[in-house]
Amino acid sequence: MAQFMDVHHGMRGITEDQLREAHEADLAIQQEEGVHFRQAWADPESGTVYCLSEAPSSDAVQRIHERTGHKADEIHAVPLRV
Amino acid sequence: MAQFMDVHHGMRGITEDQLREAHEADLAIQQEEGVHFRQAWADPESGTVYCLSEAPSSDAVQRIHERTGHKADEIHAVPLRV
Numbered sequence: 165m166a167q168f169m170d171v172h173h174g175m176r177g178i179t180e181d182q183l184r185e186a187h188e189a190d191l192a193i194q195q196e197e198g199v200h201f202r203q204a205w206a207d208p209e210s211g212t213v214y215c216l217s218e219a220p221s222s223d224a225v226q227r228i229h230e231r232t233g234h235k236a237d238e239i240h241a242v243p244l245r246v
Numbered sequence: 247m248a249q250f251m252d253v254h255h256g257m258r259g260i261t262e263d264q265l266r267e268a269h270e271a272d273l274a275i276q277q278e279e280g281v282h283f284r285q286a287w288a289d290p291e292s293g294t295v296y297c298l299s300e301a302p303s304s305d306a307v308q309r310i311h312e313r314t315g316h317k318a319d320e321i322h323a324v325p326l327r328v
Contacts, residue, residue: 169287169296180326187328205251205298205324212322214251214296216287240294242287244262246269 165200165218166243168225170236176211183213189232190215197224216242247282247300248325250307252318258293265295271314272297279306298324 183206190201199219206213215236219225222239229236265288272283281301288295297318301307304321311318 167287169289169294178326180328183326184328204328205249206326207251207322207324208326210322214324240289240292242289242296244260244265244288244290246262246266246286 165198165220166241167245168217168219168222168239169242170215170217170222170225170229170239172213172215172234173237174211175206175213176208178206178208178211178213186213186232186234187215190228193231194228197227199224199228201228247280247302248323249327250299250301250304250321251324252297252299252304252307252311252321254295254297254311254316255319256293257288257295258290260288260290260293260295268295268314268316269297272310275313276310279310281306281310283310 187204201217204215217225269286283299286297
């Protein structure tokens with residue numbers, strides 16, 4: 165399955181609880197689009213969140229994020245990994 | 247140790263070999279700054295590379311990337327992870 169890195173801006177001040185809540189909302193419905201969110205990282209100072217996922221397409225990733233209320237600003241396929 | 251996500255733009259067309267070579271150049275000297283690069287992901291289409299590291303500071307991460315010839319465009323501390 166392809167891997168994707170998606171990026172959310174404008175999340176300044178995000179807390180660990182808020183990050184976990186958002187991530188768990190995604191996990192709860194991810195299977196409906198065949199997506200598997202693997203990990204998320206947040207920088208509360210700049211308000212940037214990164215999510216790494218395996219998914220059939222970037223659209224599938226975005227549909228999950230949209231339904232849980234946090235549309236990604238960028239989604240990049242990351243076919244290369246080391 | 248703090249974790250950092252750094253981002254490189256303008257790497258359009260990067261190949262797996264080039265990504266590996268850049269990553270291995272970082273690994274070869276990372277210890278001199280107390281940095282541990284954990285993983286890197288690349289999107290050759292948009293030319294974006296993400297590197298996840300553990301390091302004493304973002305400056306330490308940047309010093310390694312500068313010495314190996316690929317300065318990061320952004321470095322974000324990512325204290326929150328789920």
